[in-house]
Amino acid sequence: AQTVTQSQPEMSVQEAETVTLSCTYDTSENNYYLFWYKQPPSRQMILVIRQEAYKQQNATENRFSVNFQKAAKSFSLKISDSQLGDTAMYFCAFNVWTGNQFYFGTGTSLTVIP
Amino acid sequence: EAGVTQSPTHLIKTRGQQATLRCSPISGHTSVYWYQQALGLGLQFLLWYDEGEERNRGNFPPRFSGRQFPNYSSELNVNALELEDSALYLCASSFRRQLNTIYFGEGSWLTVV
Numbered sequence: 478a479q480t481v482t483q484s485q486p487e488m489s490v491q492e493a494e495t496v497t498l499s500c501t502y503d504t505s506e507n508n509y510y511l512f513w514y515k516q517p518p519s520r521q522m523i524l525v526i527r528q529e530a531y532k533q534q535n536a537t538e539n540r541f542s543v544n545f546q547k548a549a550k551s552f553s554l555k556i557s558d559s560q561l562g563d564t565a566m567y568f569c570a571f572n573v574w575t576g577n578q579f580y581f582g583t584g585t586s587l588t589v590i591p
Numbered sequence: 592e593a594g595v596t597q598s599p600t601h602l603i604k605t606r607g608q609q610a611t612l613r614c615s616p617i618s619g620h621t622s623v624y625w626y627q628q629a630l631g632l633g634l635q636f637l638l639w640y641d642e643g644e645e646r647n648r649g650n651f652p653p654r655f656s657g658r659q660f661p662n663y664s665s666e667l668n669v670n671a672l673e674l675e676d677s678a679l680y681l682c683a684s685s686f687r688r689q690l691n692t693i694y695f696g697e698g699s700w701l702t703v704v
Contacts, residue, residue, distance in 0.1 A: 510692065520679055522695035568634065572691055576647065579624070579693060583633040 479504045481569050483582035490559045491590050497544075498554045498585045500569030508574040511545065513554045516584070517565040525567070528552065559589045593618065595696035597682050603702045604672050612667040612699045616684030622646075623665040624685070624693055625657060629678040637680075640665055641687050672703045 480503045490496035502511070513525040528536045528545050535543050540557045552571075556563055569582040596615045604610050616623050625637040636649035640659035648655075654670040663684075669676055679698045685691040 512692070514695075519697070521697045522681060522683075524692060524694065527692055572693075577622075577639070577691060578647070579636070581634045 479506075479571075479573065479578065479580045481571065481580050481582035483567075483569055483585050485585045486583070487586045487588075489588040489590055490556070492559055492561060494559055495555060495557045496559055496587065498556075498567050498569075498587065500552045500554070500582060502550050502552060502569070502571055502580070502582075504550070504571065504573055504580075506573040506575060510572045511543075511552045512570045512572070513541070513543070513552075514568045514570060514581075515563075515565045516568065517562075522568070526554065556587075561589050561591060563587060564589045595682055595684050595694055597680075597696035597699050599699060600697070601700045601702070603704060606672055606674060606703055608672050610669045610672060610676075610701055610703075612669075612680050612682075612701070613664065614667070614682030614684075614696060615664045616682075617694055619686065620684035620694075621663050621687040622685045622691070622693075623659055623663065624683040625665070625667050626681040626683065627651075627678045628681060628698075629675070634681065638667065669701070674703050677701060677703045 482501045509530045511528040515523045515525045526538045542555045544553045566584045568584045598613045622641040626634040639647040657667040659665045681698045683693040683695045685693045
C-alpha cells in the first residue's frame, strides 16, 4: 500500500526562526516524485518544492529545503527565516510511476508567530 | 500564463439537487484531476481524466462523475447531493506523462443545505 504519514498535525514557529516538518511515506516503487504543497487560508494549493527520488541531492527553493532519506522513506521540509506568510497547512505528497497516482498526507498546520 | 481556473467559486445547493463544477487546465496540460477536501480533512482523490478518458477514480459513489472535453477542460458532476458533499473541490492539471507535478486551481466551495 502507498501511504504518506505526517505525524505533526500542528506546529508553530517564531518569525525568523527555522522549523522542520516531518513526512514519511511507504511505497514499493523505485521511481517516484515527492512534493510539499502549501495551502494558506485562501485555500489554494501551492507547490512549494519537488524532489525526484532518483536524485541524491536534496532540493532547495529559496528558504525551503528538504531532507530526503530514501532508504528511510523520509522527506522532511525545512523552512528557514520563517515569515508570517508561511502560515498555512502543509501537505506532503508523492507521485508514483505506475498509474500516475498521487498520494497526499493529512497535513501539518503551521503557524508563524510574530 | 494562466493557471488552473475553476468555476464557480462558491455554489450553494439543496440536498437532492445536482451540482456541476468546471475546470480549465493550464495550457498544454492534458490531464485533469479532481479532489474533495471536506472541512478539516485532507485531500480525497475523486477522478483523473486524460485525453478525454477517465483514467482512474477514487473511492466515491457513482453519483460523482465527470467528463473531459476536447479542449481538456473538465466538469465534475455530483448528483443527488447529500449534506456530507459540502466541501472544497480542487481541480489540478498536469502534462500527460509518467511522473508528474500537478498544479491546483483555487477550488470551488460547494455547500449543500
